[in-house]
Amino acid sequence: xxxxxxxxxxxxxxxxxxxxxxxxxxxxxxxxxxxxxxxxxxxxxxxxxxxxxxxxxxxxxxxxxxxxxxxxxxxxxxxxxxxxxxxxxxxxxxxxxxxxxxxxxxxxxxxxxxxxxxxxxxxxxxxxxxxxxxxxxxxxxxxxxxxxxxxxxxxxxxxxxxxxxxxxxxxxxxxxxxxxxxxxxxxxxxxxxxxxxxxxxxxxxxxxxxxxxxxxxxxxxxxxxxxxxxxxxxxxxxxxxxxxxxxxxxxxxxxxxxxxxxxxxxxxxxxxxxxxxxxxxxxxxxxxxxxxxxxxxxxxxxxxxxxxxxxxxxxxxxxxxxxxxxxxxxxxxxxxxxxxxxxxxxxxxxxxxxxxxxxxxxxxxxxxxxxxxxxxxxxxxxxxxxxxxxxxxxxxxxxxxxxxxxxxxxxxxxxxxxxxxxxxxxxxxxxxxxxxxxxxxxxxxxxxxxxxxxxxxxxxxxxxxxxxxxxxxxxxxxxxxxxxxxxxxxxxxxxxxxxxxxxxxxxxxxxxxxxxxxxxxxxxxxxxxxxxxxxxxxxxxxxxxxxxxxxxxxxxxxxxxxxxxxxxxxxxxxxxxxxxxxxxxxxxxxxxxxxxxxxxxxxxxxxxxxxxxxxxxxxxxxxxxxxxxxxxxxxxxxxxxxxxxxxxxxxxxxxxxxxxxxxxx
Amino acid sequence: xxxxxxxxxxxxxxxxxxxxxxxxxxxxxxxxxxxxxxxxxxxxxxxxxxxxxxxxxxxxxxxxxxxxxxxxxxxxxxxxxxxxxxxxxxxxxxxxxxxxxxxxxxxxxxxxxxxxxxxxxxxxxxxxxxx
Ligand SMILES: Cc1cc2nc3c(=O)[nH]c(=O)nc-3n(C[C@H](O)[C@H](O)[C@H](O)COP(=O)(O)OP(=O)(O)OC[C@H]3O[C@@H](n4cnc5c(N)ncnc54)[C@H](O)[C@@H]3O)c2cc1C
Ligand code: SF4
Ligand code: SF4
Numbered sequence: 001x002x003x004x005x006x007x008x009x010x011x012x013x014x015x016x017x018x019x020x021x022x023x024x025x026x027x028x029x030x031x032x033x034x035x036x037x038x039x040x041x042x043x044x045x046x047x048x049x050x051x052x053x054x055x056x057x058x059x060x061x062x063x064x065x066x067x068x069x070x071x072x073x074x075x076x077x078x079x080x081x082x083x084x085x086x087x088x089x090x091x092x093x094x095x096x097x098x099x100x101x102x103x104x105x106x107x108x109x110x111x112x113x114x115x116x117x118x119x120x121x122x123x124x125x126x127x128x129x130x131x132x133x134x135x136x137x138x139x140x141x142x143x144x145x146x147x148x149x150x151x152x153x154x155x156x157x158x159x160x161x162x163x164x165x166x167x168x169x170x171x172x173x174x175x176x177x178x179x180x181x182x183x184x185x186x187x188x189x190x191x192x193x194x195x196x197x198x199x200x201x202x203x204x205x206x207x208x209x210x211x212x213x214x215x216x217x218x219x220x221x222x223x224x225x226x227x228x229x230x231x232x233x234x235x236x237x238x239x240x241x242x243x244x245x246x247x248x249x250x251x252x253x254x255x256x257x258x259x260x261x262x263x264x265x266x267x268x269x270x271x272x273x274x275x276x277x278x279x280x281x282x283x284x285x286x287x288x289x290x291x292x293x294x295x296x297x298x299x300x301x302x303x304x305x306x307x308x309x310x311x312x313x314x315x316x317x318x319x320x321x322x323x324x325x326x327x328x329x330x331x332x333x334x335x336x337x338x339x340x341x342x343x344x345x346x347x348x349x350x351x352x353x354x355x356x357x358x359x360x361x362x363x364x365x366x367x368x369x370x371x372x373x374x375x376x377x378x379x380x381x382x383x384x385x386x387x388x389x390x391x392x393x394x395x396x397x398x399x400x401x402x403x404x405x406x407x408x409x410x411x412x413x414x415x416x417x418x419x420x421x422x423x424x425x426x427x428x429x430x431x432x433x434x435x436x437x438x439x440x441x442x443x444x445x446x447x448x449x450x451x452x453x454x455x456x457x458x459x460x461x462x463x464x465x466x467x468x469x470x471x472x473x474x475x476x477x478x479x480x481x482x483x484x485x486x487x488x489x490x491x492x493x494x495x496x497x498x499x500x501x502x503x504x505x506x507x508x509x510x511x512x513x514x515x516x517x518x519x520x521x522x523x524x525x526x527x528x529x530x531x532x533x534x535x536x537x538x539x540x541x542x543x544x545x546x547x548x549x550x551x552x553x554x555x556x557x558x559x560x561x562x563x564x565x566x567x568x569x570x571x572x573x574x575x576x577x578x579x580x581x582x583x584x585x586x587x588x589x590x591x592x593x594x595x596x597x598x599x600x601x602x603x604x605x606x607x608x609x610x611x612x613x614x615x616x617x618x619x620x621x622x623x624x625x626x627x628x629x630x631x632x633x634x635x636x637x638x639x640x641x642x643x644x645x646x647x648x649x650x651x652x653x654x655x656x657x658x659x660x661x662x663x664x665x
Numbered sequence: 666x667x668x669x670x671x672x673x674x675x676x677x678x679x680x681x682x683x684x685x686x687x688x689x690x691x692x693x694x695x696x697x698x699x700x701x702x703x704x705x706x707x708x709x710x711x712x713x714x715x716x717x718x719x720x721x722x723x724x725x726x727x728x729x730x731x732x733x734x735x736x737x738x739x740x741x742x743x744x745x746x747x748x749x750x751x752x753x754x755x756x757x758x759x760x761x762x763x764x765x766x767x768x769x770x771x772x773x774x775x776x777x778x779x780x781x782x783x784x785x786x787x788x789x790x791x792x793x794x795x796x
Contacts, residue, residue, distance in 0.1 A: 343698065343742055395688060395746040402744060435692040465698025465742060479697035479710070486702045 002033035002127050005061045006119065007052060009043035009068035011098055018102040018111040024067060027116040031123045035059055044074050049081040056085035063091045063126040067119050069098040088131030090579065090650060095122040117663050124662035128655045132579035137629040139225040140325040141570045144169065146217055146509065149177020150196060150552060151544020151559045152330035153203050158563030159328075160208035164570045167322065168203065169231055170213045171505065174279035175200055177332050181262065181356065183363040185552060186416040187443045193278060193365070200280040213281055216505070218319070220327070220512045221602050223632050224539030225575050227324045235315040237286035237294065238272070243310040245282030247274055249302035258290045260367075263360045266375060267367035272302045276365060284310070326539050326566045327513065329523055330559070331506050333545040335498040336391050340400035344387065344496055349469040350375040352494045355410065358417055372425060374492055377472070381492035384421060385476050386414050386432045387464045391499035393435070403499045403520065408549035410497035411438045415451040417495065422455040431458045431489060433478055441553070460487070467494050500549055514600060515540045523547050533562040541565055580650035581631035582638060584624045586611075588645035591622035595637035595646055603630035604637065666722045674721045674759060682755035686717035688745045695739035695749045704732040709739045709749035716752055721759075730757040769794035 006028040010016035021039040029037035036059050042048050043066055052064060064087065066078050071094040079089035097115040105111035143159050145152045148170030156166040168175060179185075180200075182192035203209050212231060219230030253270035260269040262276050271290040274282060284302075292299040293313055303311040335356055338346050346352045351374050353361065364370035374381050388410055394402030411434070418430045432451075437459070439445040451457045462479040469475075476489040502521040510517045515535040516524045523542050526534040533542050543562040544555045569575075584595070586609065596604040606622050613619050624645070626637075638646045638653070647653060666674075679685075695709035702708060707715065707729045715724055724730065730753060739749045769790055778787070 389692070389744070393690065394744040398744070398746065435690060461693075463692040463694035463697050463744075465694050465696075465738070477697055479693035481691065481693045481710075486696060486699075486708075 002063060003035045003059060003061050004031075004033045004063045004065060004123055004126060005036040005052070005055050005059060006031075006034055006038075006065045006067065006123065007043055007048070007055075008037070008039040008097075008119070009048070009066065010039065010041045011069060011102075012041065015068070015098050015102045018105050018108050019097055019115045020108060020112040023112050024097070024115045024119055028065070028067075028119050028123065031120060033063075033127055034123060036061065043068050044077055049077070052078065052081045053085040056082065056087055061087065063087075063093075063129060065093050065095060065119065065122045065126055067095040067097045067115065067122070070094075070096045070100075088133075090132040091126065091129050093122040093126040093129065095119045120665065121659040121662040124658040125655050128652070128658055129650070132649055134579040135577045135628060136574040137225055137577050138574050139570060139572050140227070140323045142166070142322075142324050143326045143328060143566050143570065144217075144227070144229055144322070144324040145328045145330055145543075147177070147330035147332055147503075147544070147546065148172075148175030148203075148211065148213065149330060149332045149544060149555075150179045150199070151332065151546070151555045152177070152328070153199050154556050154559035155328050155330060155541075155543045155563045155566070156203055156209050157199065157206065158560050159566050159570075160206045162563070162567040162570075163208070164567065165208050165210075167210045167212055167324075169215050169217055170211065171216050172275070173214045173236070173283070173285040174275045174281070175203065175211060175213060176276075176278075176280065178356070179552060180276065180278075181264075181359060181363075183359050183366075184416065184420060186412045187441070187447045189416070189420075197278040197280075200278065204280045211281060212320075214285060217509060217512065223601055223630065224569070225325050227327055227539065229322050229324060229327070231320050231322060233318045233320060235288075235317050236283070237288070237291070237312055237315045238284045239310045239312055239315075240281060240283050242308050243283040243306075244308055245274060245279075245284070246307075247284070248305050248307075249284055249311070250274055252301050252305045254299065254301060255290050255292055258287060263367045264354075264357050266357060266360060286311075286313075326541060326569050328541045328543050328562050328566060329506075329509065329513070329515065329535070329546050330543040330562075331503045331509065331546040333500040333549065334503055336401070336403065336501050338391060338496060338498055341390060341496075343466050344390065344464070344494065345467040345469050345474070346496065349467075349474060349494075351381075351469070351474060351492065352467060352496065354496050354498045355413055355417065356498070358495045359413075362417070362420060372421065372428075379492075380425070381428060383429045383489065383491045384431070384493045384495060385464065385474070385478075385489055385491040386418060386430070386495045386497065388414055388432065388434045388497045389463075389499075390496040392497075403501060405520065405549070406438065407497075407499045408438070409500070409551045412441070412444055412447065412551065414495075414497050415439075415448045415457075418457040419447075419451040419455045422451075422457060429458070430456075431460055431491075433460050433462055433464050435461070435463060441551070462487075464494075467491075500545070502546055506546055513537060513540050533558055533565055539569065577629060578633050580633040580648060581628045582626045582633065582635070582646055582648050583628075584626060584641075585645045585647070586623045588643045589621075589623040590643050590645075591624070592642065593624075594640045594642065595624055598636045598640050599631075600634065600636065601630050601632050603627045603632075668719075671719050671721055674725070675716060675719045678716055678721060678752065678755045678759050681758055682748070682751040684713075684716075684748050684752045684755070686713045686747065686752070689713045689717070689747045690745055692744060694742050694744060695747075698738045698742050700736060700738065701732045701734050705729040709753065712752050712756065713747055713749050716756070721756065724756050725760045729753075730760060733757075767794075767796045771795070 008021045008025045025037045025039045082092045083089040095118040101115045142165040145156045145168045148168045218232045221228040253272045255271035259265040288294045360366040391402045392407040462481040464478040466477045474491045478487045515537045526536045541562040543559045733753045
């Protein structure tokens with residue numbers, strides 16, 4: 001005999017203003033099996049939970065239905081309450097009459113009608129619920145950090161300092177990310193290398209950290225607590241453990257004309273190179289697209305000059321497989337491609353540069369040795385125009401692939417560029433064209449005002465409409481919205497504050513991790529306010545600009561927060577599994593393997609099993625078996641199974657049918 | 666012009682152009698780029714802002730509407746896809762279409778009179794365009 005209790009929540013006025021909660025409780029009371037039905041102001045409050053507990057005991061309930069907000073909000077709260085009263089926590093169902101009723105209906109009649117239907121469905125389901133017991137699975141006490149920018153480095157250091165092993169997988173030959181390319185950093189103007197390289201070295205020397213540079217994640221299996229990750233170690237053609245980083249080979253290599261990506265193609269490197277002086281690991285790497293030895297079998301100079309015999313032309317990509325309990329994504333950002341903005345003449349003139357290129361032009365280790373020189377003729381520029389918001393804040397569906405979001409960091413780094421330029425070269429006139437100056441950070445607005453007031457940077461509200469290169473000058477046509485006039489400026493250089501976007505490899509990586517992304521390919525957080533460093537996929541954490549545009553202070557703060565979450569997970573010996581997992585009915589299984597192929601977690605294996613046939617003979621049949629510790633209950637197998645052998649505990653076909661029947665009644 | 670009339674004209678202009686001035690973020694890039702800038706009293710971004718505020722009368726009475734070259738530079742470069750040139754065209758259309766207006770007054774005749782014109786044309790112009 002079923003004895004179901006139904007509890008209808010008002011959620012203050014959130015539900016009660018568009019759903020007649022009394023009517024819902026009355027309708028529920030008439031359903032078969034229901035022995036108790038009531039409404040209450042806040043079911044999630046302590047008093048509300050006590051009402052559930054007391055009623056379970058008084059009425060000897062066998063199942064509970066709470067009609068309230070989404071189960072994502074409070075299913076756990078109510079499960080705990082049910083469990084405290086001695087009932088199995090899985091004998092609870094939540095009917096979502098807030099997000100699915102009161103918040104989307106204006107008419108109380110419609111809202112109430114739908115709430116009653118959803119309640120009926122929940123009652124029909126709870127009657128078929130079976131008690132489930134959650135198992136546990138062990139936690140591998142190691143973490144993987146993907147991306148070795150400042151975000152990845154900081155997260156790795158914080159996890160390692162807490163005593164857990166960390167691997168950093170970085171796709172480039174060195175860690176450091178974008179910060180290694182910057183000159184000075186706002187708001188305090190300390191040199192980026194001076195504050196970054198000590199951290200890079202600390203990571204390299206930390207006994208708990210291993211850096212897998214020039215490597216990529218190419219396969220992920222498993223789930224929170226026990227991931228199995230396949231990592232591709234790209235061939236470096238230089239033995240990492242032998243190379244001393246002396247750099248002799250990089251001076252002798254005859255292939256000199258390779259665009260240097262670290263300086264954004266503004267100078268050249270050799271085919272064998274070390275990305276920059278403070279690279280970590282400081283190990284040379286051969287670029288196979290430009291090495292004559294690898295392409296044509298001719299040359300071999302580097303092998304001859306290397307005194308330790310580190311060169312290995314026969315090296316091949318290799319693969320390693322590692323176990324981790326947690327994975328942190330820290331894949332950062334890239335400036336967008338601005339070829340479509342031909343009004344700014346970026347591809348027509350070398351003197352039109354992006355802000356990241358400008359960083360390199362100001363940097364002592366950059367292509368000009370830190371002297372500000374025009375890329376076209378090496379002369380000192382006297383008039384520089386900065387254009388903000390290039391490719392940011394555009395309308396959705398922008399034909400130039402602009403971004404609808406604010407890239408957030410450009411106002412501050414443009415103020416920085418303008419200020420540093422005026423400081424070093426007071427004979428230079430500097431204009432900044434802005435739509436809005438956005439500086440909501442500690443000390444940020446003061447910084448921007450300093451640029452305008454103390455350094456005499458001309459801030460003009462308005463956009464640049466066109467840049468025309470003509471006889472060695474850049475004719476800039478712009479608009480001054482405050483003066484209400486069109487301006488013509490003859491500039492020597494134009495600097496474009498280019499929008500930023502997630503790294504192009506982020507999308508395929510998200511697919512491997514089954515982590516969700518927004519339409520701009522930034523990783524989404526589990527909750528925008530309350531769980532900002534966790535992905536909705538358990539065991540995957542987010543650090544740095546891969547989650548949204550961020551400056552260094554914010555990146556480092558988020559990196560530490562992600563590390564704290566990882567440490568919280570790795571500190572546990574085991575985690576409670578979700579008992580709503582798949583199981584197969586061996587009698588129905590025909591061994592077709594479809595479920596095995598579709599399972600994203602590798603939870604299904606096949607075994608040969610003996611079956612007694614009706615004629616008493618023994619037949620060996622191949623049937624599927626679910627590893628309950630691995631299954632995440634996604635239900636994909638139940639959909640592909642042609643014989644109906646696969647079912648999901650807690651969401652069985654029978655239960656779902658009962659719900660549909662109740663809705664259609 | 667009464668407020669009501671101005672509003673009706675504004676709606677008409679928005680309908681013809683299919684432009685939503687609320688999308689404008691006031692960056693001025695359209696006016697920064699406009700080659701006819703010096704010829705205009707009201708510039709592309711002002712068209713957007715003034716139509717939004719319902720100040721259509723000033724625009725209808727101004728020669729700026731005939732100065733737009735239809736080069737579409739503003740349409741190409743506007744970061745918010747506002748399409749100011751379409752709005753300017755719609756204001757011009759609205760002006761040309763103004764119904765029941767006295768487009769040709771007797772005192773305008775001496776200035777326009779060409780001795781070569783046939784009498785018939787003058788009469789016909791009066792019948793078509795004057796009240
Ligand atoms: C022109 C400019 C000036 C700036 N100036 C300042 C400033 O003055 N002050 C300030 O606070 N901030 C500044 N910033 C912002 C700063 O660069 C970022 O906040 C910071 O770099 C973000 O760090 P990150 O680690 O999240 O990303 P990144 O620095 O982009 O690092 C990401 C790393 O992950 C690696 N990676 C990417 N994909 C993969 C993959 N699939 N597998 C393995 N590895 C991968 C990348 O190679 C890279 O090493 C500036 C930015 C720009 C563009
Ligand atoms: S370019 Fe577009 S967004 Fe900018 S002022 Fe003109 S209409 Fe408005
Ligand atoms: S279309 Fe007209 S308003 Fe727009 S830029 Fe060209 S001339 Fe100026």
